[in-house]
Amino acid sequence: MLLAQQLTESADILEVANTGSFWNILTFVVFTPLVGALVLLAIPKANQQALKVVALGTTLVAAGLGVVILTQFDFGDASAKQLGANIGWIEVINSRYIVGIDGISLPLLMLTLLIMPLVVIYSWNHIPSPGNPKAFFALQMVLMTGMLGSFVALDLILFFVFFEVVLLPMYFLIGVWGGEQRQYASIKFFLYTLFGSALMLVAFLALYFLSDEVLTPSGNVMHSFDMTLLPALATGISAGAALWIFGGMFIGFGVKVPMFPFHTWLPDAHTQAPTVGSVILAAVLLKLGTYGFMRIAIPILPDAAKSWAPVIGILAVIGIIYGALCCLAQTDMKRLIAFSSVAHMGFTMLAISTLTDFGFNAALFGMVAHGLITGMLFFLAGSTKERYHTLEIKRLGGLLKQAPHMGWIMGLAVMASLGLPGLAGFWGEFPAILSAYDPAEGLNVALFRTLMVIAAVGTVLAAGYLLWLYQRVAFGTPSAEFENDPNIVDVTTTEWIAWTPLIVLIVVLGMVPGILFNVTNPAVGVALSAIGA
DSSP: OOOOBBBBBSSSSSOOOOBOOSSSSSHHHHHHHHHHHHHHSSSTTTTTTHHHHHHHHHHHHHHHHHHHHHHSSGGGGTTTTEEEEEEEEEEEGEEEEEEEEOHHHHHHHHHHHHHHHHHHHHTTOOTTTTOOEEEEEHHHHHHHHHHHHHHHHBHHHHHHHHHTTHHHHHHHHHHHSOTTTHHHHHHHHHHHHHHHHHHHHHHHHHHHHHSOOOEEETEEEEEOOOOTHHHGGGGOOOOOHHHHHHHHHHHHHHHHOTTTTSOOOHHHHHHHOOOHHHIHHHIIIIIHHHHIIIIIIHHEEEEEEHHHHHHHHHHHHHHHHHHHHHTTOOOBBHHHHHHHHHHHHHHHHHHHTTTTTHHHHHHHHHHHHHHHHHHHHHHHHHHHHHHOOOOGGOOOOOOHSHHHHHOOOOOHHHHHHHOOOSEEEEEEHHHHHHHHTTTTTTTTHHHHHHHHHHHHHHHHHHHHHHHHHHHHHSSSSSOOOTOTTTTTOOHHHHHHHHHHHHHHHHHHHHHHHHHHHHHHHHHHHTTTTTTTT
16 A cells, blocks of 8 residues: 655645555454454353354454465565555544555564464463453454554554553453452553553644644645654654654553563563463563554654664663563562563664664564564463462472473473574574664764673573573472372363464574565665664
């Protein structure tokens, strides 16, 4: 989808044209889960099998549409916004239904379409107390629509709507099906993210009113929320105003990442969330924040991004070290994995802060790799909790003896998470660190090289806490408490089905990283064109 734009003869304003149709492949893939949620609401709660089948069928249909998208996407022109539409929506403020995908959004869209069917398959025999699969699956479908919509939206208001849609489903997933402190964790999650979203919305409105105007199809001259036009329309915004606007988006997206010091909601949310909630949160939801930086904040306000880049880089490295040290102090397996997300997303934000093609490519790979690997670790934590009824590390042990396949899968996920070469995690961390050696022109080279060295120390700490976790959980002999427990079984059929795609992708992307880099690189160049990276 290429947005028609031209200079009018009478005024130096961009003219916007309607292109495409609402009924396109991206609309279908985004709203299919919402239709599935409505179907689920019509099925009696007692008919659990039908509810499971509809939920799985919905996610598989969406995934099938994702395959169609892959066949229609022009990989030779991955920098262009494709397969989308630009039509009127809220005419009074010139907010339009603009959707499209390029090499930046495509991998994250596909990641979402992969994770959600696996989550439903895993839930087949793992619906947590208090049961109620009808609401459990319906909320997941609404959540899926919000996540997919965020990755295809090219209008700020449309993006904000989808960005906010994910809050309520995740709030209820944590608050209803979570652990003992679920109410505290769900409220904390909601308030933190709502606060960030409020500042982000203010920043969007400021961007709207301070940017130049466009000529709408109806003949009116108005401001625009169009992400594809705003890099050109926002050039007249004063440097001071741009810094404040970027600051609002920085907090809004930073809370979602989450960056230090906005991270404190994450360990509680992960620890208390049901397994599938933790998987979705780690695999996809956190990526909405980093995606926002790469799609909106930096391309639209490149000069402000240069001013904020050192702050982002410093906070990212603090998050890497702080998250790793917190991991070393944890006694709960799930909480340790949660703090590892703070550290891993720190690497992604460090790469983004360099404002370079190399850094953005590393960040995108890191986002996908983190989604696959940490999602796998949370799946394993959930299955461990189901078998042992605890995640207290000192009570665990001997997993390789009692459930050898599960133990070896955990070993693979741990090695991938610490960045072992040949697995996906390596290409998420090593290039991110390397990108800080040569940041964009105008940034403090000495500062970023210092950050690079500190971040490298974080990889050593990561190896320490992950190997310590694996040694305590998988090696040795089972404790007397669980030695003869019949509930401790090896990987079940549904677990094999849910985990195998993740295992395969972790290995394949680790061995052939060009599969992803070749898709992201052209689009990254366009996103950073205003910076001259």
